[in-house]
Amino acid sequence: MSHSHPTPLRRTLLALVLVALALTGCGREGSPPVKGPKTSELPQYTVAKDFRLPDSPTWVRAKRRGHLIIGVKEDQPYLGEKDPASGRYSGFDIEIARMMSAALGFPPSTIEFKTIASANRETALQNGQIDLYVGTYTINDKRKKLVGFAGPYYLAGQSLLVRADEKNIRGPQDLAGRRVCSAAGSTPYQRIRTEYPRAILVAYDTYSVCVDNLLTYQVDAVTTDDAILLGYAAKVPDELKVVGEPFSREPYGIGLPRGDNALRFALDDALAAAQKNGDWKKAYDATLGLSGVPAPAPPPIDRYPAT
Numbered sequence: 001m002s003h004s005h006p007t008p009l010r011r012t013l014l015a016l017v018l019v020a021l022a023l024t025g026c027g028r029e030g031s032p033p034v035k036g037p038k039t040s041e042l043p044q045y046t047v048a049k050d051f052r053l054p055d056s057p058t059w060v061r062a063k064r065r066g067h068l069i070i071g072v073k074e075d076q077p078y079l080g081e082k083d084p085a086s087g088r089y090s091g092f093d094i095e096i097a098r099m100m101s102a103a104l105g106f107p108p109s110t111i112e113f114k115t116i117a118s119a120n121r122e123t124a125l126q127n128g129q130i131d132l133y134v135g136t137y138t139i140n141d142k143r144k145k146l147v148g149f150a151g152p153y154y155l156a157g158q159s160l161l162v163r164a165d166e167k168n169i170r171g172p173q174d175l176a177g178r179r180v181c182s183a184a185g186s187t188p189y190q191r192i193r194t195e196y197p198r199a200i201l202v203a204y205d206t207y208s209v210c211v212d213n214l215l216t217y218q219v220d221a222v223t224t225d226d227a228i229l230l231g232y233a234a235k236v237p238d239e240l241k242v243v244g245e246p247f248s249r250e251p252y253g254i255g256l257p258r259g260d261n262a263l264r265f266a267l268d269d270a271l272a273a274a275q276k277n278g279d280w281k282k283a284y285d286a287t288l289g290l291s292g293v294p295a296p297a298p299p300p301i302d303r304y305p306a307t
Contacts, residue, residue: 043282045098051105055262058131059104068106070097071116071130071255075208078231078287080135082115089113091231093252095283096153097134100254103270122146125257132267133255136225138187139302148260148307149253150267153280155299157246158188159226161233163214164241169221171244175199178220181210188224191248207232215239225250227288234291242293251299261306268301 053059062068072093073080080093098108116124121137124130125147136156139149160180162169169178176198182189184203192199202219204210210222211232222229226246233240254271256263274280275298284295 041286042095043279043286045102045108045279047102047107048105051103053104053262053266056260056266058257058260058263059266061128062104062106062131066106067110067112068101068104068131069112069114069129070101071114071121071124071133071135072097073118073135074115075206076136076228076231078234078290079227081231082113090287092154092227092284092287093134093136095287096254097132099274099279099283100132100134100267100270103273104266121255125255128257131256136228136250136252137255138225138250139253143255144258144304144307146258148256148258148264149302150256150264151253151271151301152251152299153254153271154227154252155296156225156227156250156252158191158223158248158250159229159246160243161211161214161222161229161240162220162243163217164237164239166220166241166243169243172196172199172223172247175221179218180221180223181213181219182223183207183210186224188248192223211240227252230288230291230293234288237292242291251302253302259307265303268303271298271301 072089074082074089076091076093079091080089081091082089094113097111097113101108101111114130116130116133116135121133122143125133139152143149160169160172168174172192172195175192175196178199179202180192180199181202181204182192184205189201189203193201202210202213207222207224207228210219213219214222226242229242233242254267256267271280280298281295289295
């Protein structure tokens, strides 16, 4: 009997399996499952006793309120991801936020996380909607005119995510004639368009849609910061991998209201202490480290003069 045409029964079973897969994923067939780091494996951060920062208007406001309000991302696996069922946020950026909260005298469990889209980060900090922003926020001179930055706490770089069995894409030089997906209007998208014009660019609003398309063979690579790509690879390490050396420099900082130098320097001190006492590495190992890529050396902190 030939098996080239599945029987009606087999077709039905196959359809049921696909439906089940779609339901267990993020609701789309091919989506990596939502599975953050286990709470039990996350580091515990010592809350600073009797901490005071009277020269920081942001800290004084938070003290009166009793907790920090921190802007984050909710759709970046192992960096900043929100579990739709429990509402819990997890990832490396979330750990950095918890670490900073403890250093400023607020128990990490009291943080009020707010999902803020990239385009609204500066406004949210300027109008006091949030106290800090921790979410793959690249420090650059243009943004420094609008907000303050502590850190950087991580040095990312643009990279490529491909399927695990891909042998021919080892870096951006191999993208000619290949379909490459990135977020519409993003810096990584522009960089490919300008520097690697022979690549076939595909753009969506979110990287998660790009990753779905990669898993279902509609595109050949996804490009953005390696930290974001490592998070996706950590979810399905048998299916996806990050290749080549990063081809840009993206120092991630903690955004805060511009001119609040007391807060900025306190956060810089807290980051330096966390790098020294091992908390930074523990946080990385419990989150992005699950991608199989060992913790890099943390970047030097940029204590730029008071503004």
